[in-house]
Amino acid sequence: MYAAVKPLSKYLQFKSVHIYDAVFTIHSKCTVALLLACTFLLSSKQYFGDPIQCMRDHNDMDFIHAYCWMYGAYVSTNITYTPDPFGHERCKPGGLGGTVPMAQRRYLRYYQWVVLVLLLQSFVFYLPAFLWKIWEGGRLKHLCMDFHQTAVSKERSKAHLGVLVKYFTSDYKETHFRYFASYVFCEVLNLGISIVNMLLLDVFIEGFWTHYVDAFLAVYSGDWEMWSSITKRVFPKCAKCEVVRFGPSGSDSSMDTLCLLPLNILNEKIFAFLWVWFMAMTFLAGLKLFFRMITMFNSGIRFHILRARARLMPKSHLQRALQNCSFGDWFVLMRVGNNISPEMFRKLLEELYATQSQRKHPPGADEI
Structure with missing residues (x-):
């Protein structure tokens, strides 16, 4: 697992010259590293197994797994959770015959896209840092690099100090205004990305934010049973899947199977952490823009x-x-x-x- 996330350590290394402030760094670099780490975790089958596992006495189980993954498993009121003798939850279909009408089915297809959505989020959060790195053009590195080299002599450091004095006594007001305006635009983009990301996540996982507000209130009060009950509505651990096959005569036949979604155990915790992280990023980005307006005027x-x-x-x-x-x-x-x-x-x-x-x-x- 360390080998999978090792490249992120190089990305998070501190540079000798910082072109971002602390809030910008946390928003655009730490968030990107966090999302990429979650992507690696959810895509590592050797650590967490297959994303879907269906139970059926059938010779062609690979086909059933692929079918339920592609066309989606579903949950309904007929899927209940009951504790086993050891206190652990287990899933079993309720109702006689196990047949669920189409109107009562809620298909779960988001789990097919979780890894891609996290990867896309990492690219979107990196966009302001990418734009600022282009617009900044290495100006700070040119102005400050000699002061970070330990082997630089006092004469060279003094000479570079003279270069800085000459630079700041020259007329670069228009250039510096564009420099500042570009940075503020990236800060506004940080805030906009945080807000839009929260709204789109609620669309991607229906009712995600509404459910997780109640879930965190349950954690705060120490009611872990309520936490488990709420998170199962968003990330169920088991679901049913109807596999349709065609016989030699062309007529179709369907069979029900019960499928486990083991990655949802990890998803509910990852997205709970991301819930808090995105809220914090939105607050910090908004607070930084407020501070920027105060200093501006x-x-x-x-x-x-x-x-x-x-x-x-x-x-x-x-x-x-x-x-x-x-x-x-x-x-x-x-x-x-x-x-x-x-x-x-x-x-x-x-x-x-x-x-x-x-x-x-x-x-x-x-x-x-």
Whole structure:
């Protein structure tokens, strides 16, 4: 199993330069890794067996398994769960003859698509990170890489600091605004993907969210029997299947068989965890957008956030260093500050202060 999920460890490795913030990383990278891990688990027959197992005294059981998998098993009120003498649940068809009218059948075909849906979800959640990686274009890596190399000499580090000072004293306001707008668009996309994913999951598994609210309330109250009763409505462990075959004369004959769905034991727990995870991702993405709007319209908060990162640099010095700083400039400056040490970031701001002071009061200006 470790060999199956080992490639995900490389995907989750921390990079020397972070082009995403913490919420973006959790939403687009950790969620993708979680969905891919669930996909690997559900598709690993060697660990959890076949997704459907039908019971019938018949020589051609492979045909029956394939038929019930393709055309879907069904549940009805005639399928009951009764405990065995050891307290475990077992499934048996209720009613005389075991015949279930078509109007009373609820076919279960979602289990054919669970793996594909989880895989598709992982691609969709990765989309904002993919777009931002293209639009970012390696800007932060170019600005911060030398500060992460341990073998870099002090002279080279000082030279690169001068490059940063020259960069932030140049006029890149339009470029930085597009940089910021692209990032915010990806954050909005994160929130939209979380909300749409929750709605579509309720369509894919009918009544999923409604049932799982009650299921989690049952867990909170410690009523595990209620939890089991509710999850069986969404992910039943056994179902019936009607196999239709044609005889030599062309007439059809049908036979009923009882099928077990062992992967639903895993599905009910995976989707319970995903229920909590998607709710948390929606909340964090919405909270981050709210914070982004506050910083966008409140320059005072932006100033104090930057000053805290600069280890409480003198207020007057920082104001002089940021006198021509637009919101896009502030955003890029904060992204650089999150990728270098606080000491080096303070040196950068002090150099910006010195440069801005020289521009306002050039040497010899008092003598003229």
